[in-house]
Amino acid sequence: MVFSSLFFYFLFLPLFLVLYYVLPKRAKNYALLAFSLVFYAWGEPVYVFLMLGMTLSDYTIGRIMNRFDQAPKKRKLCLVCSVVIDLSCLAFFKYAGFLVGMVNAIPGVMIPLRDIALPIGISFFTFQTMSYTIDLYRREVTVEKNYFEYLMYVSMFPQLIAGPIVRYKTVKQELHERTIRRDEVVDGAMRFFYGLMKKVLLANRLGTLFDDATAAANPSMAFAWMGAVAFTLQLYLDFSAYSDMAIGLGQMLGFHFNENFKYPLAADSVTDFWRRWHISLSTWFRDYVYIPLGGNRCKVPRQIFNLAVVWFLTGLWHGASWNYVLWGVYYGILLCLEKFVYGKKLEKAPKVLRHIYLCFIVVVGFTVFAIEDFRKMASYLSHMFTARGGVCSSEILFYLQNYGFVLFVAILVSLPLFPLLKRKLETVGKRAQWILGTCYAVLIAVLFLVTVSYMVADTYNPFLYFRF
């Protein structure tokens, strides 16, 4: 189930929210849990058991760890068990095909390979449930005694399938005791609408542009770049729209998740970019991998090693394919360069140049990210960097005509203009605020109807056999 489907938005969500708000406090958690399980089972019912199993394992390990409070060795053993179980599940369900494929590449080896469907959101919920046992081991949280509440934390549908990766310690308090305030419901709903529109009106519309560019036999440089830029914007808008919707929904239910994106495409260095992009993932790796390895409190070669590990894993986390690893390593190298080679010089460069530098890196990076097949990737990159297909071609006009508006709005939305405008708006008079506010509200209402029309139209499926 995706948030932008008619079924979710018009049936599942209203039904859930009505129930959630009318039920007494104690029952709310169970309603949320039940709906979350249905939500998860919707895509692939069997995998609910996988999630139940993994949460049960970490919950039990947590209880055992708590019992051996004074036995450091046993606590450590518990932690090791938890991490090994979680990572094994992740490895089996997400990376088995990839690993077996690699082993089979060795001549003479042939391990039969069964296709395993990827459990939706497994990368996200594995990291969530791991954060609990690790934090428990570090004594940063106290033990969770109610299994259902633990399961609810992991399976909560707003953030289940596409993040943000919410840590147990962030929501522990609210799992048991939270207040639902009207203003927050309104703010959360607004955030959700905003995310929904971002996804449907912008991200979904950009997708076909990159598809066309990669399908073109011999795209010109301009077209190849246009496609890559469109993909970058699409990925950012899609992903951050999901986070917006998740955070918004959470807020409507009384939860406060951390921000996951802070206008990453407005960053001015790679370091800055990763402080703004998928924050819940980069901080996860920072706190649970990089810092335990020694972080940057060690000699330079060891620091480079630490970064290499983190960025190799970050790449791999995104998918079981070498292009994601390459993408991770690409950022690892760039971060090292900024850290040890030209970071100081970069800081002195004008802001515009730094921003162009970052955009260039990000767009090229996402091109690597987008194309799994290395031969196709190389070919596409060569069209971006050489004039094999000419510098510009007349079809650019077609794409500008048909995608220009979406691209333009997508760029505006990707830059932090909205908060800027909001601040500006607060300085004008009360009367003007009312008028502008009302105009804005009307615009949003119209765009909402357009969003619904796209949600309907995306399922439109004319079967025109009378083509003849």
Add this chain to the structure above:
Amino acid sequence: MNRTIKTTLVAVLAGITLLLSLATIFAPKKDFSENENRVLESAPKLSADTIKDGSFMDNTETYVSDHFILRDVFMTVKTVYERTTGRNRINNIYMCEDGYYIEEYDGLQNKARIEGAIKRLVERTTEKKVRAVLVPTAVTVYADKLPATAKNADQEADRKAVEKSVQEYADSLGEGDFSWVDVASALKNAGDEQLFYKLDHHWTTYGAYLAYREIIKSFGFEPLAREQFTEKTVSTEFRGTFASKVNDLTAKPDTITAFESDRLSLRVTYSDKKLETDSLYAPEYLSKKDKYSYFLNNQNTFVEVHNENAQTEKVLAVIKDSYANCMIPFLSEHFETVYVFDTRYYRGKVSDFIAENGVTDVLFLYNMYTIDTDLGITSIR
């Protein structure tokens, strides 16, 4: 944003959502979508099996979207929004001058298959007079109506390449009477009168008439003058296949005209429908969505047309797509018998039929889109 405005806005949006939800749940359901020409999803069945294999979930989602309230209206909203924001191509249809919808042409994908099929027809019909036509579509004929930024492959170049290859092969056989009929110039020089429907992929009866003149001349007849027909408007509410693809309820529908003649005395047999009548028209389709099926009663594997008052006793076999459907009335004026084959469905050997049933002339007629998508032409043997 001011808190009051924000709260009101959220309340309004939530209200709209609830209203649409309830309306979708309680509105009466349709079984068939004429616009999309397909059966809509029926209510999902809940059982352990359907949950296990996921079909319950898939069906539920499709059910909700298929029966969503005001579906056509929302579709129009989307189209209007896209056009307002600069899009000139929707579902591969260009929005063109004078309200024309013209389908994007991206080249022939199956050139070898097409040439092979026609060559086989040519080598098996060397005893007959064979004429072939590839009809250029609106993308060529109305090229000047396309938006300036449209990108299309060169349809005329593709057409000429196929024609050249087949003609060379026919000439190399050293026997037979095969040639292409060029209808492109007649269509291109036709002036302002409408040759193609604005919201459908077919040509108008007038477009077909102009092509008929060229074709019948090449068979050695004198074409009938336009004044010899009574032009009758049979529908003013035709929203064809392109209308279904673009989905804009505000677009002005087409008019369908038939060129009627009092010279015909017909006996028509439609094989699939086991129907024998005296007409080449099927008025019942005029009240349906697919109004072009008025001509020659929709799709038929095989149609046999006898005209007692025909100019000659010659027998014509037509191997064709639906572009020919509105042209058969013209052809029947000249040929005592016209056999019409739809190669998508006909499973016999067309060339055997031609050899065994006294056929004197053969017409092969396809437009440049269907020639590429019709797998049936490979069965011409």
